Each structure stands twice: as C-alpha cells, then as structure tokens.
Amino acid sequence: MAGTVNPDLKKERENASFHPEKVTNFLYGGPGVVKRKRELESLVLNDPDFQSEDLNFLSREQQYETQMKKSILMVTKGEKLKITDFKDQLTYRSAVVGSDAPTFGVHVSMFLPTLYGQATQEQKDKWLKMAEKYAIIGTYAQTEMGHGTFLRGLETTATYDPTTQEFVINTPTITAYKWWPGGLGKSSNYCVLMAQLYIHGKSYGPHPFMVQIRSLQDHKPLPGVTVGDIGPKFGYNSVDNGFLAFNNVRIPRENMLMKYSRVEPDGTYVKPPSTKLAYGTMVQVRANIVMYSGVVLAKAVTIATRYSCVRRQSEMKPGHPEPQVLDYVTQQYKLFPYLAAAYAFWLTGQTMMSVYTTSSSQISKGDISVLPELHALSASLKALSSAAANVGMEECRLACGGHGYSHASGLPRLYTNATPASTAEGEHVVLMLQTARYLMKSYNQSLQGEKLAGSVAYLSGVQPVPAAGRTRNMLDLGVLCDAYRHRAARVVHETAAQLRSELQAGKDQADAWNATSVDLVKAATAHSQYFVVKNFAERLTDSTLDSSISDVLTRLCQLHALHGLVNNSGDFLEDGYLTGTDIRQARRHINALMAKLRPDAVALVDAFDFPDGILNSLLGRYDGNVYEHLLEWAKASPLNKTDVHQSYHKYLKPFLEANRAKL
C-alpha cells in the first residue's frame, strides 16, 4: 500500500500540460524560497517528537494539553535549530500546528508587537527580553463580552491614583469582562490590557496597560483577578481563549505603555503626536488575512480536487464504469471557480503584503499620506477574501459528499479554524463600510475636480455605456477588467447619488449613511472585486513568467473573472453595459475553460505544495489512498477501543432485556 499512488491520481499527474513545480515557484517567489520552505517543513514532519494522536480524537482538555506540549517543543527546537527569520518561523510553525493555532499564538502576534510598538525604551528594557524568551507568557486583552468593534465603548477602567502613583483596574459590569483573547484562559501570566483611562474623574479614552494576572510562583490568579476559559467553540478548541475581570487591582504608573500617550506622576496627561500610526499594523494584519484566505481556500480545493479524481460515482453512460466525479461538469463548476479564487486571493495577498512593505518604510519616516488608501484597500479585501474563503471551504466540503462530514477529511477542522478570520480584526460589513467611506470621499473629491490616484483613480469618470450591437470578446482580460471597472465606478456613482438624495430628503448624515449602507457595502464589494481581477491579470504580464505555465494561469484568471461576472450578471446588465448575449457568451466560455482546466486540475492543486502532514486530510492525500486510510483511522477512533461500549452494560442491556421480557 505505502508508496504506491492511486492509479487515477497517477494518470492525472501524467496528463497535466505543465510541471507543477514551476507554478509552485511562481506562487512562493522562486525556487530558493520553495527549497527553504520544504527544509523547514521536513524538520517538523520528520521529527517524531511532533507526532501526536489526531486532535479530533481528543477531549478539549486533551487537545489543549497536546497543543501546549507541541508549542513548547516548537519554541525550544526552533531556538536550537536557530530558526530566527520571521518568515521561517511562520513556516516552521504552520508545519507544527497545521490549521490549528499554537498556545503562544497571541503572545507572538499581538503581545510582543504591542510591546515593540507602544512601550518606551525603559519599558522594553524591563519586559521585552522576558517576553521574547518566554519567561513570561502574555496576551492582548481588548475585546470585552459586550464590546467588540467599537473601541471607545470598552468598559474596563484604569483610574489613576496620584497619591500612590498607581492605576486601579476595575471591571464595573458583566459586559466589561474581557472575552476572547487567545491564551488568556489558562496559559498567560501577563497581558496588555486595553482600559479606559480616568484621571481626576476625567475620561481619556482607551489606553494600553501591562498587567500581571497570574503568579510567577504557582500560576494562580493574582488577588482581585478573575480569569478562565470561555468554553468550547466552533473551532480552535485547543486554544484557551479566555475571560478576565478585575476588582481594584493596582498597577504602578510605569505599567501604562507610554510611547505615545503619557501620564505624569502628578496625573498630567500628555497626548500622543498622531493617532494614525496604529493603522499601519492594522493594514499588515489585514493583508495577512487576505493571504491566509487564499491559503485556506487552496487547502480545501486541494482536498476536494484530489478526492474528486479518486472518487468514482454513478453511471454516466449505461454499462460504462463509474466515472471520476471530477468528470461531471457540475463537479467542475463546484470546484474550479474556487480553485481560481484561491489563486486570485493568494496573488492579491502577495500584492497587499508587498505594497505594505514598500509603504511601511515611508510610514516609519512619518509620511502617512499613503495610509488612508492602503487602509481602505486592505479593509475591503480582507472582508471579501475571508467571506469568499468561508463559502468556498464549505462548498468544497459539500463537494466531497458524505466523507466531507468526517473529521478524517480535514475539512470541518479547516473550516471551523479559518472562519473566525471573517469576524476577527474587523467584521465583514464594518470593514466594507470603512472602504465605502473612502470611496465616497474620493468620489466627491473627483466631483470637485481633484485628480484621484492609486486604486481609486478610476472613479474619476464612469465609462459610457457602449452603443447597442457592439460585440466583445468575453475571454479578453482587458475587456473583463474594463467591465469590472465600469461596474465598480457605476455602483459607486449611483450609491453616492443615493446617499445625496437621502440627505436632501432631510435625513442627518448618520441616518442617511445607515439608509444607504446596503448599497455602500455593494460599492465596496464591487471595488475590491475589480482590484482582485485586475491584480490577477497584471501578475500574468510578469515577463519572467514561464511560458509553459502562463496559458494555464491565464485560464484561471479568465475563469475567475467570468465566474464573478456571471454570478453578478445583473450588475453588468443593469445599465446595459453588457448585454444578454455577452452573458450567454460568458457562460459558454466558462464551460470551455473548465474543459480545458480539467486535465490540469490536480497539477494546479499540487502546485500549492501542501505536504500531507500539513493538509491533515485523508481525502486529500497526495497518494490518493483514501479508503484504506479512512478505515484505519475509524478503527483507531476512541469509540472503537472496545467492541462493546460500556454504555451497553449501563443502559442498553437492561433496556433490551426488559423489553424482551415484555414480548
């Protein structure tokens, strides 16, 4: 069994029109990067210390404990192996935890960066080394039970007491309980706490404070601190997301993170120079989520595509053998648009990350002129990509039939761990409306004669609707980009008009905005979809792109653009920009593209280069030996430890015997 590849999958790979390695290099940024990635992955996947029982077989407590053990190993081994580059660390980490999160996830992603970004030099000297060396474990406690999106709504208070030069921390209500921070429940002994600063009875808004919550001796909660786990969740059950409340907990004045705002010993408050700087981190986090959405979608598509070549089902022609399910055009229509979307978001994520890197040096020099656009772009792209990944992962699961429901498929765990990305760091509608606000502002500026630049330059003028009878080549990426551009510009234009008319009808700004908000979300969506399509098309003009793969990537790009167009055809038809004939042509092109992509489907998912140990799916195994492993896995699952379960003796036996006696 081992070593042999399922003959159907073998044939798929033999028949591909290109070598997937070339696409892998394109996706990751060159052969050197791919080589390093594989080295790091194999350091984990070949290390017996990282093997553990399937998390799906464990209770939540056991999952937490297993993940803690692995996370500690990850840190200690990573140090020994001198994996110091940040990207290398992320690669190493994702090989350890797959689609799950490590115990110290928030310590690394939020606690440390907040100290870097918001602590003074003295504060860094005091805490940073301890934190970097994991002598203390920290988390970032902002969200409260009753308060998420709206930072100013936080209820936790930090009241300055000048007599002792301390802040007194309190949780005045149940809704003020800190809720959700990862690693807070059981693991962390420190946190950066966001609390409302009060001095001499006056409120100064939310500020960050360094607070110790558990004893360094015995890990018990410190006096006045109530802390625990928030209970089982849809996903991430190996992580101890926590709650936290304070009852008159006193911390020294020096524990407020004072790089920007300060409180002097006498209680004098010193304002920060600019509040916009924090946007930079937000842009980066959101760019990461765009990339992440591409990756999780790619994982789901990999699983479903490979399995659809192994699975044979029904009878297409009487007397013929059951075909591979991927030969059904309906199955292609379920998967290929998401295959294309995975590529589209992967490339969008890369672009966003490189734009961020380029801009961040500019920003660090104090030039924040680029921030509003970057912020607007990353907000809608984060919302768009994470929502698409949500829907796509579930479609991929459903495309696997019954076995998609089994944890052996890896899909339920992938989905439940990934779906929080669409709520965390800005909920879908909230983010789309942030982008819409920028679009409305830009559009109004262009009405006043200002020249728009960057991603909103196109808003300056809506292209005219072409005369009737004009025919288009709906496969032409230029034509498709133009169509997306026109649609975005038109929707922005009409939404602005709608907003104006609500204002003219006498509504105040807030009510008019609310009344128009469904259209505003639509405008931001159209804007971000245009960006994704255009970015995909632009990446294909890269002159270093190997000609043997540019054909197949062009097909993916065409499919992505056409599928979005057909799915939202009303938007393109509404003002007559496209015609019914165009849409019908688009549908025929989709069918033809799917037929051309069919022989390359497995190579296109192989190119994502997810090793089995990271994909964690028996359906998506590289060797396609699905059924043998499903059976083996099932037999190893906890309910099968004994042939007769103990509940038989406790409940079923007496029940059956009593019923038999009554016959």
Added chain:
Amino acid sequence: MAGTVNPDLKKERENASFHPEKVTNFLYGGPGVVKRKRELESLVLNDPDFQSEDLNFLSREQQYETQMKKSILMVTKGEKLKITDFKDQLTYRSAVVGSDAPTFGVHVSMFLPTLYGQATQEQKDKWLKMAEKYAIIGTYAQTEMGHGTFLRGLETTATYDPTTQEFVINTPTITAYKWWPGGLGKSSNYCVLMAQLYIHGKSYGPHPFMVQIRSLQDHKPLPGVTVGDIGPKFGYNSVDNGFLAFNNVRIPRENMLMKYSRVEPDGTYVKPPSTKLAYGTMVQVRANIVMYSGVVLAKAVTIATRYSCVRRQSEMKPGHPEPQVLDYVTQQYKLFPYLAAAYAFWLTGQTMMSVYTTSSSQISKGDISVLPELHALSASLKALSSAAANVGMEECRLACGGHGYSHASGLPRLYTNATPASTAEGEHVVLMLQTARYLMKSYNQSLQGEKLAGSVAYLSGVQPVPAAGRTRNMLDLGVLCDAYRHRAARVVHETAAQLRSELQAGKDQADAWNATSVDLVKAATAHSQYFVVKNFAERLTDSTLDSSISDVLTRLCQLHALHGLVNNSGDFLEDGYLTGTDIRQARRHINALMAKLRPDAVALVDAFDFPDGILNSLLGRYDGNVYEHLLEWAKASPLNKTDVHQSYHKYLKPFLEANRAKL
C-alpha cells in the same frame, strides 16, 4: 436575574404590530395543535430526568452515553405517557434531543418503515413486534464507503446457496464496507442490509436483507461481522454512525425482505410488480427535509434576531448611546431575508407534506400517475431548501459576531447537525438534475402539443418580453410571481435549446447532458424558486387568515420574492423582461420593507414558538439575559474545573522556569 426580561427585548415585544400567538397558530395549524405541542414539550422540559450536562462540555464517548441514556428514557417515558400518535412522538422527541439525534433515530426512521414496507406478513410476524418494542435495535445499511448516490454500484454481495437455502453475505473490497448508518457502530444488533443479490452466478441488483450483527447475549459482533464507529464528525457526535463488513456470513433464505421480489428455495427469482412504489417514501422523506430546513433556519434566525436586539454596538450618532445592532440596516439585510426564507420554506414544507398525504392514498390504491411530478418537485425543493438553510444558518451565526463562534450560542451545533440534510437523501446537484430531467421531458412534451398540468403547466408557453417603457409595481405579488414564472420558463426553454444544440453538434445523450448540466441545475433552481414564491403568495390568500397578521406576512412574502429577484437580477434582466429601473425599484422596496418589518422582528421569531430548552442557545434566550448566562456557562466548562490546569505542572512550569534561568 431570573424572571426579568431584558428591557430591550421587552420593548420590542410591546411595540410589535400583532400578537405572535396568531402567527404561531397559523404556522402550526391551529390553537389545538399548538396547545398539544406545548404540553408535550413541557413533559420533557420540566422533567428533571432529562436534564444533563451540556453536550458541548462532553467528550464524544460521554456524548454518546448521555444520548443513549436519554433515548432510552424517551422510549420508556413515552410509553408510560401513552404518546402513541406519530406526530406527538416527533414533538416529544425533538424536545428531548433538540438539534441532535436520538440513539434510535434510524431504528425509527428507516429500520421500522422498511420492515413495514418491504417485509412479508410472515416476516412482520417474526420481527416487527420485537423491533417496535425495542427488543432488538436495528439500522438501515445501504451506503458504502465507496458508494453513495448510485444504488446499483453497491458492492456488498448476498449469494444464494440453494444447497443450504441460505444467503452468503460478503464484503469483497474496502470500498464495499457499509459506512454511515446511524446507530450502526455500537448500538444496533440488527440491520436491514442492502446487498447485490447473486443466484447461480447471475446478478439481480440490490435487495434488502434482515441481518443480525451482534449477539443478543453479550452484544459482541457475530462471527464474520466487523462493525464499529466511523469516527468523529462535523456534527452528530452523539450518534454512532458505523461501518460494517461481512466475511461469509450466512443468513436463512427467509431473511431477504420479500414483499416485492422473492427468491424461491430452488433459487428461482421472482420479480417485483413495479419498482416505482419506493418513490413514495422518498417523496415523503424529502418533503420532511423541506419542512426541517424551514425549522432549522427559523431556529438560527430566532437566535440571531433576539441577540441583535440585546446587543448594542458602536456609535451611530456622536454622543448617542450604542444602538441595538438590529437598528443597522446592514444587520437587517443579513437577517430579514432569512427570516422571510424560514417562513417561505416552512410553508413550502407544509404544502409538500399535505400534497404527499393527499397523493399517498391515491398511490396506495396503485395509481402512481402523480408520482413523477411529486418526485421532481420534492427533489428540487429538498435541494433548494437545505442549501438555503445551510447558507442562512451560517449567515445568522456570522451576524452574531464573536459570540456566534461559541457553543453557548447554539449555532455551531445547530449548523453541524443540520448541514448533513443537504447531502443525505440525495445530494444537491443530483436532485436538481432529477428535477431538470422532468422539466426537459415536460417541456419537450409541450413542444409536441401535449398539455402540461400541475407544477409544470407554466412551461407550455414562455410569456413574451413586455415592450420597453412599461412600468410595474414591484411590490405586487402577482407581478413578482409572474417574473419568477417567466424567468423559470425562459431558463427551461433556453436550457432545452442548449441541450438540443449539444446533441446536434454530435454529442451522445450522456455527453450532451453533462455539457448542459450547469444550466440544467439553474433551470431546476429557477423552477423551485418559482414554486416557493407562488406557494407563499397563495397561502396568504387563505380566507381564514387573521387580518391582523396578513399585513406582516405579506411583507415577509414580498421581501422573500424581492430579495431573490435582486440577488439573481441578471436572470430577470438578461432577456429584458425586467429593466434596470425595475431592479432599482426592487432595491428601494427591500429597504422600505425592512424598515416596516423592524418593529415586528422579535414577534415574528417568537411566533416560531421554540422554547429555550429546545433552542439551546444562550444568545437566543427568550428573556434576553445573555451575558450573565454566558459567563455562568463559561465558568462551568471543563477547562475551568481548576484554576491552574494540570498541563501547567507538566509542561508550562518547567518551560517558564528554564527560560527564566536563562535570562
């Protein structure tokens, strides 16, 4: 805390324009039915024996054991209480298990009905009483690891041995393992097995056999039988879905269920009179799933709507208090279309069930003329409603922000338990294509001059596209039904043309069908959406409908129709049947309808009448006391049994101490 209702929810209920009890009576079929439903529910909800720890706190094994205990209680108490009516039993059952399934679910839903339907009188005498009295526990083993949809592809064999007058049962391959049957893994000692019948080396296709799989003495698997649980799943983890394999297991000839086909002692095979009769059951099962989809969607909408009135978030106007999130138009747009859809599918499910009941007496008299249409209708409606419920439940979860991810919300469990309905009993595309086949056949008959009747009568002629400039009232249900009707007829018409052109281009029937299948699914979808809209509108013409509720129900119907129209606007614009102006008008109407429905939202979900004990959601509590109970629940969860988790001593303490030593 107890007894007081959250003031926001209280106000919502005071401001509703109608009394929810009237809608409850409408939804359930009269005050008598509602009264009985509540009696039965309170028998469970007030019974301390049925209380158990939250299943979400338990390991899979504990969940299985808890559910077993409850299921046995359900049977024994149900008998004592003389709950004999089938509908009453279902009500009682759903109060016991909520969104989960009882251990004996398949025993009741499949094992018993198969014996009723397919056993001879002698066989009934032998097994039925035992099965009815739970002296034996059975399941229905059809699906195999490698075979789902395609019954003829099953690999399990039953080979007749005339010398001993026995069937020899075998599982020839791994893909032939029976896989998925509920209750098979650990609980059942019998099953109805679907296996390929072989006599004298000749195959006669799949037939049902009664097979004992576990000893009645000690519950051990019988010799030659391999049986176990298939491992953890997305949902239904309290159920032991199982696998099953046979190695030369012999059963007497009399164990083949012989009401239709028979095998004589000498091996002579006697064919069944008609194979279509089995369709009747399928129609019923699918009608039930339509109803079920309405119910689970109603549960999700109830939770999200109530919570959206309790939750306050952000600042709509500077200085004003944080508004209830349901006051955001975008939140209404997330929830109200699903509120309307829940009503739409609830009413569609009722119609389907009553059509089935009316027809089944006809069918039982041997008149199966009505079956093809009933079958086609139920197939696409099952597919449409379960897919919409899937998407809608997740949208409702996402509309609850972070807390929607917590198992305390009830939404993850509701979703994972309900989503299998879109795969079980016919996968989405498979069912849509069954309906499409009927639509193509009917349409072609109409081309040949046959008069069509019933749900496809409208296919006889596509309405002409109205002249440009005609204005419509897009709120008029007649106008909306006409639009849906036109779109369905047009799509069927164009799909038939497409199918013909594929055939004319030289493809054989199978390839042409496959090439057109995406359009065929679209046609069946449009057909079923038309049915749902029309059925909703027709139910409103019921003259017994209380006038105080017909206004609000009409708004829901309008919203349902308009939302589907705007979401698929391309379909209505493509041939110019509707204009861009119509679509813009539709969008404005949606906004206006949502504003009118806003004050009635809570009353409309209250009307579904789900008691807290069945809804199982802290976010959706009737009294709205969300946050206090979230905290209480979290504190009771397993990771909080101790302040310091044991993993601290095992892993974290040595790690922290080593790191501190290195500083």
